[in-house]
Amino acid sequence: MDNKIDIKNIPVDVKVHKTDTGVNKYNPRDRIYVRAVKGLHQRLRRNMGFIFMGLFMLLPWLQFHGQQAILLDIVEQKFNIFGMTLWPQDFTILAWIFVIGAFALFFVTTFYGRVWCGYLCPQTVWTFIFIWFEEKIQGSRNNRMKLDKDPWTAGKVWKKALTHFCWLAFSLLTALIFVGYFTPVTQLFVDFFSFDASFWAVVSVLFFMFCTYGNAGWMREIMCTHICPYARFQSAMFDKDTFTVTYDAKRGENRGPRSRKDADYKTKGLGDCIDCNLCVHVCPTGIDIRNGLQYECINCGACIDACDDTMDKMGYAKGLISYTTEHSLEGRTTKVVRGKLVGYFLVLLAVCAAFGWTLVVRKPVMMDIVRDRGALYRETNEGLIENTYTLKIINKSQVEQTYLLSVSGIDELNWIGDQELTVQGGETANLPISLALDPVHANKPVLDIEFVLQDKDEPEVTLSQGSKFFSAR
Template sequence: MTDKIDVKNIPVDVQLHKPDLKQPNRYPSRDRIYVRAVKGLHQVLRRYMGFFFMGLFMLLPWLRYHGEQAILLNIAEQKFTIFALTLWPQDFTILAWLFIIAAYALFFVTTFYGRVWCGYLCPQSVWTFIFMWFEEKIQGSRNQRMKLDQQAWSVTKFSKKFLTHLCWVTFALLTSLVFVGYFTPIDQLVLNFFTLQAGFWATLAVLFFTFCTYGNAGWMREIMCTHMCPYARFQSAMFDKDTFTVSYDATRGENRGPRSRKDKDYKEKGLGDCIDCNLCVHVCPTGIDIRNGLQYECINCGACIDACDDTMDKVGYPKGLISYTTENRLLGKKTHIFRPKLVGYFAVLVVVCLAFAYTLHQRQPLEFDILRDRGALFRDTSEGWVENTYILRIINKSQHERSYRVEVTGLDDVRWIGPQEVTIAGGETISQPVSLAADPWELAEPITDVTFTVTVLEQPEIQISQTNRFFSRR
């Protein structure tokens, strides 16, 4: 064979493109998003849901139950009160079930209807919309705010900006006081804070959450959703072609372009229903163009739907160019509501809800532990009997004073040394030392199992038993 294969020499030198350190503004600043106000069904729903849950958040710590704060999560005392229910660190299982329920509820809703949690109930979104409401009422509409920012500083501009930020800080401080009030008595907190008598940690917590709320809802806004929220990153794992998301019908809308309202022959010109007004972009709180397809920045708030439906009404076209729909529906296929993944999430959600209800129902309003005397396993009394010492630790997990009686079984002839009945205030704990004495000649083994039983005198059906050991020299 005389044919030769041509060999091409490829250079292996790598050129590194280093940034020019002398160049100013190497990293361009973030473009500010001026969100335009919009009216519509989805915005009314979002507004009223936000008002309802915000009002609930503000009201709950002020409610009283039997003369005490109805909801108080006292971390210092490790005591969590929710109306008639008092939880302790030993009840961590209940809290774990609540987190599991919340997780699977989020998975189920996301698989079915996309990121509606982000658009309607997420605290970041709710606080951001409230801050934008202050901004709009003080500085004006979207165009007025843009014009105001382009103007040179003046008394008018300074006063509007100052009033806006004052309202932001005031509202952030108010909500921070309420939030910290869930963890410390709120009436004392508010009084002591404004009289400068609050403790160091309480004051630090209020100021810290004020700063975070002001920064997140006033300045960062969509950055929290697009760069910091982990949910925005893994949400796509729960989406499928039957998930309802805010989507643009490109088949109907393209080719987009402006036209006259009287133009009835736009389709013959190759135009779709989208008139390219860009209102869907102006009303988006994250500044995306929904016409570019599904994007992780979309929080499914429906603002673009309301803006587009209003435009379609004005030009006389059918609504629904942007709507909550599925990928299959946009492709002309059938949407499957009951599919294995969604049914699986719902089934697991039902199971964990039942497990939570069972755990809550089986919870006893008292805790009982037994600690042995570490000094000696046993000692001989002057009468020749064998005595064991124990420390009974009883926790009254209810909110009311209760009386308890402790009895022991497992020994035929035993003497109880110490009180057998005790009274404990609500939420309190006692450690009561007691001793058991027995005749060694009546004991068949050197170690005998004994059972202590605590009974609530006011509710005899509530009992807790613990088994321990009785040691002798035999």
């Protein structure tokens, strides 16, 4: 019986595109000049970027019941999100949101590759905005390359200074809006530009301003290729049925230039790729997609639009570079519905259901019972046994609520203090009260009682909290 294992020779010679052969090969910022490109995918990317950029800019300014709709107040340890206030005890809700985001990202990546990176990642969106400033001030890709090689003149200084001024101005706006999620945004803008802002507000704004300026203006693709961990583990979610930006080597090779009128180029051994390198020029990470799938690729589709435009001008069929799967390139059927994708989807549904259930069962009010730490009990002049408590009521909604308070467990207990309390939206109120009991009704040293809270306007909202009543016996 032949037990030999077939050996397959795997080529180890990998061609990697190099955009600069100079000595300073570890300074990619100086060697990647992104060329502007138009097309379906870039329109989609820009429109999605505008929508989410608009949401980012506008959300802090929205008002809800006279208050900032979204205010993540870290100092006060409460997050106001429209009609809901989240306290540290509610951080499981935030945890569910992050888990949902993670599995949604896994699901989308398994199906369509790194489209999050190419279309919605803040690093990508802000980078393209900064490149837009470059194009409007310094000109096209070739003009920017020429400008960097030219000696320093008044014109070059003006263009560079104006570019960096626009970068810093947009970074400042970004930082103010971002910090405005954590402090009242209107007051922040007024105080900042009137030089009346607090020390930590100024430090926070300047910190995020220079982070934005550095990331989108200078680091750019370094964030995607060297710093972002997502680029490193994304391949674990890929399979042969994942749609990724791919070059069809069977159709494109051998690549080479030719005339538009050259109809018999295939008889010369040439493929459809004319080796124009536009796919490299438009790539924000500076890779050559023709070298195969690379972890630097962010699936933005810029090379697809550039290649489709070239194919259209040459009179060739589009799709030399496209969103496709490895199985499709091999001539096999792509399995859209498959185990891994279904698994991520089911987990995502389960997590969403858990998040929804957490919101449904969440009470819009919370109550803590704090006993008097000075004494377990005391005897009044009337001979009654008295226990003192402080009721801490937290209104988790953002509207004023009135609550009715009572106690159960011992019918003969006398309530000393207010039994109706009004609490402002998102605020905490402390109510000191006492409970008194005739010793005749105290049949043991420690009695179980239960404080009951009920919303006056919404009686279905009730909350109970157990405690103890200490007697003299």
